[in-house]
Amino acid sequence: MPLRSFALAFVALVSPYCLSGQAPPVLAARLPIVLIKAGKLLDVRKGVYIQNAAVLVEGDRIKEVGLLTDVQPHAPKDARVIDLSKSTVLPGLIDCHTHLMARFPDIDDAYLITLAKESQAYRALEGAANAKITLHAGFTSVRDVESEGAGYADVALRDAIRAGLVEGPRMQVATRGIAAVGQYNPFHVSPDLHDFPTGAQMISGVEEARRAVREQIGNGADFIKVYADWNHPTLTFDELLVIVDEAHKAGIKVAAHATTPDGIKNAVNAGADSIDQGYEADQKAIDLIKKNSVFLVPTVGVIDEWADHISPAKGSPNDQKWVDDFLQSIQRELQMARTANIKVAAGSDASRAKEQGKNALELSGLVRRGYMPVDAIRAATINAAELMSWQDRVGAIEPGKYADIIAVDGDPLLDVTILQHVKTVIKGGEIVKDETHP
Numbered sequence: 001m002p003l004r005s006f007a008l009a010f011v012a013l014v015s016p017y018c019l020s021g022q023a024p025p026v027l028a029a030r031l032p033i034v035l036i037k038a039g040k041l042l043d044v045r046k047g048v049y050i051q052n053a054a055v056l057v058e059g060d061r062i063k064e065v066g067l068l069t070d071v072q073p074h075a076p077k078d079a080r081v082i083d084l085s086k087s088t089v090l091p092g093l094i095d096c097h098t099h100l101m102a103r104f105p106d107i108d109d110a111y112l113i114t115l116a117k118e119s120q121a122y123r124a125l126e127g128a129a130n131a132k133i134t135l136h137a138g139f140t141s142v143r144d145v146e147s148e149g150a151g152y153a154d155v156a157l158r159d160a161i162r163a164g165l166v167e168g169p170r171m172q173v174a175t176r177g178i179a180a181v182g183q184y185n186p187f188h189v190s191p192d193l194h195d196f197p198t199g200a201q202m203i204s205g206v207e208e209a210r211r212a213v214r215e216q217i218g219n220g221a222d223f224i225k226v227y228a229d230w231n232h233p234t235l236t237f238d239e240l241l242v243i244v245d246e247a248h249k250a251g252i253k254v255a256a257h258a259t260t261p262d263g264i265k266n267a268v269n270a271g272a273d274s275i276d277q278g279y280e281a282d283q284k285a286i287d288l289i290k291k292n293s294v295f296l297v298p299t300v301g302v303i304d305e306w307a308d309h310i311s312p313a314k315g316s317p318n319d320q321k322w323v324d325d326f327l328q329s330i331q332r333e334l335q336m337a338r339t340a341n342i343k344v345a346a347g348s349d350a351s352r353a354k355e356q357g358k359n360a361l362e363l364s365g366l367v368r369r370g371y372m373p374v375d376a377i378r379a380a381t382i383n384a385a386e387l388m389s390w391q392d393r394v395g396a397i398e399p400g401k402y403a404d405i406i407a408v409d410g411d412p413l414l415d416v417t418i419l420q421h422v423k424t425v426i427k428g429g430e431i432v433k434d435e436t437h438p
């Protein structure tokens with residue numbers, strides 16, 4: 001804006017009320033009010049249904065929740081009604097481990113080929129497609145745990161969703177992720193290709209670690225993702241310590257990919273806020289997670305899909321044994337986690353095209369490993385909200401929180417796979433999908 005126009009605009013803004021000392025008249029525009037009737041509504045904290053319930057929504061927030069007979073008299077006569085009186089109503093689900101920027105094809109060397117062939121602009125558009133699928137699957141918030149070589153396109157996607165340009169869940173983004181040089185995708189790139197893109201920001205040494213965190217925060221990261229190991233521990237303890245220190249100083253959390261016992265211990269001792277995967281955790285690692293009140297994000301849903309796919313069609317007897325041992329290791333991990341009552345948040349880890357929008361498979365994966373359906377639902381609601389430090393705004397149908405609400409047919413406390421077929425999705429009081437009223 002030229003200086004003269006700016007000055008004119010400023011004069012227009014300050015007069016006449018500011019100059020006269022009078023308060024400007026209050027604009028009394030009323031926020032839209034919606035009454036949602038719910039056949040039964042899940043109280044995720046208590047793990048029980050409220051029968052014949054209702055939710056009163058004002059603008060994008062929940063104003064009141066309770067029995068229809070109590071709530072309805074408080075709704076104005078002209079309130080819009082969303083009738084879910086034949087449905088089961090739950091809070092919008094939360095996925096704490098997505099990769100919305102990743103839509104890898106189901107081929108050999110998919111990661112490498114994607115980085116070689118797809119522009120950042122195209123990756124961002126893929127992210128927009130994945131965001132829509134995820135929202136329509138009933139996931140109204142996600143913690144997106146690194147862009148897998150799409151740079152800061154996740155920041156752009158988050159902001160475009162906030163601006164209403166793109167349909168998608170509320171997002172927290174990690175941006176690029178941080179890994180040790182040579183210890184993350186893509187692998188087997190010719191050493192002659194010096195500038196070939198990487199799947200994470202590769203660092204070596206504490207000063208590069210510090211710079212990576214500062215850069216990512218400066219470019220819009222809501223939290224930091226770090227690879228504590230990749231088949232074996234990779235970053236040094238000192239590098240992890242600096243990464244956590246820089247993030248916590250800025251008031252943001254750190255998600256650590258760790259599968260090995262030593263990788264988990266290094267990450268927890270360095271102060272990471274969540275251990276993502278944790279597949280080979282031993283009892284000591286589980287005890288350490290518990291002692292430090294760290295979240296576990298098991299990401300087992302995609303593992304089941306992958307294991308079903310690899311065996312028996314593809315696997316040789318040796319492959320099959322490796323897969324069986326791996327699945328047993330995860331079984332032990334979650335048995336120990338359950339016994340120790342570790343806080344678990346759901347995370348689907350979808351990164352292939354065919355996995356996007358199947359976020360609720362994670363809840364089935366948890367139940368398959370002994371969790372009660374209500375605990376799997378808590379992992380995708382109140383627990384996930386706490387991990388994201390968003391417990392004041394999402395994760396339960398309670399006054400003051402965003403009106404992020406889903407509806408299904410049937411009883412997900414008896415059969416959690418029902419959540420793979422969400423019929424209605426409401427985000428911030430707006431219907432984004434409605435198959436309840438076809």
Ligand SMILES: [Zn+2]
Binds near residue numbers: 097
């Ligand atoms: Zn992941």
